[in-house]
Amino acid sequence: METKVTHDKNDSIYGGAEPNYLNASKGILSWMFTIDHKRIGVMYTFGTIGALMLGGVFALLVRLHLWVPEGLLVDNQTYNQFFTLHGAVMVFLFVIPGIPGALGNFALPLMLGAKDVAFPRVNLMSFWLWAIGAVFFVTVLVTGGLDTGWTFYTPYSVKTDTSVIWAVSGAFFLGFSSIFTGLNFIVTVHRMRPKNMGWFNMPLFIWGIYSTAVIQVLATPVLGITLLLLAVERSAGLGIFNSEFGGDPVLFQHFFWFYSHPAVYIMILPAMAIISELMATFSRKKVFGYTLVAYSSVAIAIFGFLVWGHHMFTSGQSAWASLVFSTLTFSISIPSAIKVFNWLSTMYKGSVRLDTPMWYALAFLWMFTVGGLTGMFLGSMGTDVHLHDTYFIVSHFHYVMVGSIMFAYFGGLHYWWPKMFGKMYNEVMGKLGAALMFIGFNVTFFPQFIMGSRGMPRRYATYLPEFQNLHQVSTVGAFILGTGVAVGIWTLFSSIVNGKKAPQNPWGAASMEWETATPPIEHNFHEIPTVKPVYDFSTLKFNEETGNWDRIADTSEDNN
Amino acid sequence: MNLPILSTLANLVQAAQVAVPSDPTAEGTFWFPVQASTLAPKSDWTFYYIYWISAFFTALIVAAMIFMAIRYRYRKGVWDGEESPGHGLALELTWSGIPFLLTIAMWYTGFKSYMYGDTPPPNGYEIQVKARQWNWEFIYPNGAKSTELHLPVEQDVTFVMSSADVLHSFWIPAFRVKKDIVPGRYTKTWVHSTLEGQYTLFCTEYCGKDHSQMMAQVFVEDQATFDGWVAKQANPYLDEDGQPFTPVAIGEKIYGQHCFACHSIDGSAVVGPSWKGSWGTERTFENGDTRLFDENYFKESLLDPGAQVVKGFPPAMTSYRGVFKDSEIDGLIAYIKSLGN
Amino acid sequence: MSSSTHDDGHDHPEWLAHHFETPEQQFEAGKFGMWVFLVTEVLFFSGLFCAYTYYRGNHPDMFLDAHFFLSTKMGAINTAVLILSSFTMATAVRNAQMENRVWLIRNLVITIACAIGFLVVKAFEYSHKFHMGLKWGTFYNPNEHALEAYNEATGRHLTDLSQLPDLHQFFSIYYCMTGLHGVHVVLGIVAISLLLRRAIRGDFNRYYFTAVDGVGLYWHLVDLIWIFLFPLMYLIH
Amino acid sequence: MHHSEEKPGYDLGHPASMKMLVGVFGALLALTALTVGVAQFNFGAADLSIAMLIATVKATLVAVFFMHLNHDKGVNRLFFIGSILFAGLFMAIALGDASEYQQDLRDFEAAQELLQK
Ligand code: HEA
Ligand code: HEA
């Protein structure tokens, strides 16, 4: 089925006219059945960007509808479906699979100097499970929609007559997709590391993805069983979560958040992982306090399992449990603080280059600080009572999920794009996109903090007139943000067509994925490059002529 | 529709003006509505404590970031920055230790105000709250019922809440109290209001289609006004002169409170069948059975509406078992009869 | 899938995937992968065990009453059958490692036979309960056979099963847990059958028996879960 | 078959001894008989603990010997034991909370019964 083509010239460092992974074989089937982690990464990239657009369209509909207090576009029921599908698509189809699936798949094996992940077929299956899940979600759109909120709380989710079962099945497949990705990365990191790359000589990206994978494997199965029970409950009146038959809705919330709180760290840890790479590369310094940052990832992954009840302070959970969960919630802030301050110190006395990826990284630092600190308001039981289920929450999680994760995702895309496709994008357009996103984002979501604590509940299709001004500001912001996203996506994709050829190492990054050809050859490396101390930039020098950062004769090698 | 940037700027200015009112007790502050309960200052205290810490750290981080991006920027031809240590234990302990200490206080004050709000004092005035999709009902100790909430000022009031269908949540922003209402159990919360006035009660747990319209007005009144109101409310079927309502008037009143959203009296079908001219007629059900609209059928429809579902309508009506007294049911019957047959 | 492209000097036996350097790496990766998968299985089932504990703690008497409808004998037989299959599976791994093809095949066949036997017994139990109207959730609708069975098992003289508290909840959980376990048994049969085919073909040797090992681990976990289900469902006091 | 004679002494598996396998098999059957036997007597509240204790012993036998945890890699053990710890954590906190608020549910049920009358 695969046709080999010999390509004209490929200026890989090995000088050969060897085809790269993109053109090594042709035809749609060679992509659909590929077991090459890089191609799977590319498919994930396209897929998750598509999901972001779909979720984004729902976001714009939500914002537009809220232009006036009585609702501009649709009736209440349809609005409820807008925000549900927006949340569900963004969470399950975009942020969770996004960074590990797209950038993790592409970069992680390369960074390890490995030929592939440990289980390439499982990796492919993971992608197709994602695709099946996506199909289910799209099916929901035509089979009656979904109006439960992305949290699927019972008993409403048992009673509503929208397509809960379709959505739940979709999420079930997506859960397995996520589990398989995680499983693969865990085994890859343990078993495919080159002999002389110790744990503390791994780029922090790998630490982050690894910690994520541990959560994926431990938490996601519980989501699976929860959704399964919910589906059976709906179809057979089981009585486990539905009070009408003697079930307990609060038990459902425990089940749901046992997954979904750790899931927010499934989302943020890979984002942090990207930021570590960007801060080091663009400051030309080893990440300050590397070891502690690495440990923080693991700490966040583990502590993340102990705090789920902070979503349930007002739910009827016992005060005892609330107390325990509130206490533990604050424990998360310490490793997060370590990361933020260590990233910041990485810039100290560095040689800071403000290329597009770095714009995203700095925006991340800012937005994550705001998003994370507003988490403190919520972790404190007393203030959460007032703020729970208001726009303050909406704003908190968009600061982390959009302001931090989406920005990191774009930063990562801009960073690895030249390696992925062998093309440089237009730097000015890249920065324009980042700037528009930053401005639009803050205009959209900062007013939401204010309206939230002033009394605006979330999931409201209509609202009191006193909030109209703030809502309108927010809506305008969303359109600026949308434009920024569109500019960003356009910048990247148009470069495939008309971008300049990318050099092998355009950023002067020190990790191993930059040591292979651009784009990489099908089997990644002819010879595994020698493992150098992590983030050692000293042997990389900028070549004005080629725009490449060349490795100069490596004299330090013998003494490491 | 107009989306020009200019009008947005105008909106921003306006929002800021609304947000910083001249008289904070009446309008609230930039961040909050008025403080109208004893809980509010406690809750807000923690908020502002965290708020100023957050403001400080955000400013610090952003300033440092901008400073270093400029001070240590890449200069052409000079690849490397200056030498600097790769880690520093003392430094790292400092910036994990200080936040740690600060969070202990966040946790503690938050915990205190939570426990305060979560522990109803023993002898509070008890109001029962019944939530259902998508309205509220309040029942007072003397049997009075209302759809708006009235409270005596400076009194401990305990709410005993239950739901007829799905999750709801009871939130009065001015009091900073919130508690979910979970089907299958009673949940409790309480307030001690400190400021007379009118506030809004929101449902903040998503509960389906009209979740966003599930609000109620809250009136905090002085004791005398409240007592008068609740006494009258206990027997709502007395007119101005203290004369009892006729059964038809009783029925009409209940209709206006409970049934109007789904049943019309002009013959048009809304959610349910119209009542006009229905009494004494033959009803046809989804399963093909028929039955006469009489007293028994009416009572069954009220108590167990799902048992016989009128053809062409969804089984959308929930049971009103235990909601009405016999005299009220008689009133409803009289009212429907009065609509002709 | 292409495995023809690497001609980079390594002498790769065909059972060694292209991206592994050594058989040992492949073996360790496969085995570790399986363990990580078992981790997800443990957490998957933990949800059901949690629900079970919740409702048993809530309604101890309901669970007591309901368990009279289960036959301890059948449960015990099935436990023994699964243990036997676990034993033969463990032996199969041993035989694969020792390149004893004949006994590998025999052991796999016995394992499959046991698994099928387990399902047959389960099917009898299910159909018996369906016959009595003892189903899950809203379908729970016991008939006079159920009443008879109950009175016989307990020596009581009830006239109407509605005197017992909501047994439907027990049966909901019972079917969920044993049903999901049953699905795992079915998947196990499929996996072991595939192994059998490869064993007959002679795919395994002392350097490559990862698949037998992995399926073996899975199968033992299925057994392990049943070891807990049995007393929790059948032996209630 | 690939008899890679060129790498003598290189062996991945540690075939379990037949004696050990048979022994474990016997022990498992005996324990099954024991748990059924014990269930015929009533030890009150201890019943459940006894049954669970026996089940745990059986499960340990399966994990340690049939699943070769006795001479497996450290990480494999760590992950498996970790999974049980996390499952335990999940159940302990969720059920711990539930037991705290159970009384509310009973009160409601009792009140509902009163109202029905
Ligand atoms: C990626 C997503 C993500 C991330 C990373 C976080 C991070 C955090 N979240 Fe957030 N959260 C969500 C996504 C996320 N959250 C979502 C989606 C919801 C709503 C779900 C729904 O209901 O639909 C939610 C809701 C939510 C709630 C429930 C609110 C409610 O519904 O009532 C709470 C309560 O405690 C909370 C807390 C926290 C905390 C303490 C952190 C911490 O991890 C933050 C730690 C970071 C920092 C603290 C900043 C860095 C540190 C410094 C700059 C140093 C200085 C620090 C101090 C002085 C403390 N979150
Ligand atoms: C990663 C997750 C994620 C992301 C990225 C976003 C992104 C956005 N969200 Fe999202 N949101 C959630 C997760 C996310 N959200 C969740 C979990 C909820 C809770 C749901 C619930 O309550 O159940 C929620 C709820 C939520 C609400 C609250 C609704 C309510 O409670 O009533 C609002 C309101 O403003 C909102 C707005 C936005 C906006 C403006 C964006 C913007 O950032 C979007 C920007 C992107 C675009 C605008 C798309 C750009 C693309 C184009 C312009 C291309 C054009 C399209 C084609 C060519 C097809 N979101």
Ligand code: CUA
């Ligand atoms: Cu009731 Cu929302």
Ligand SMILES: [Cu+2]
């Ligand atoms: Cu959380």
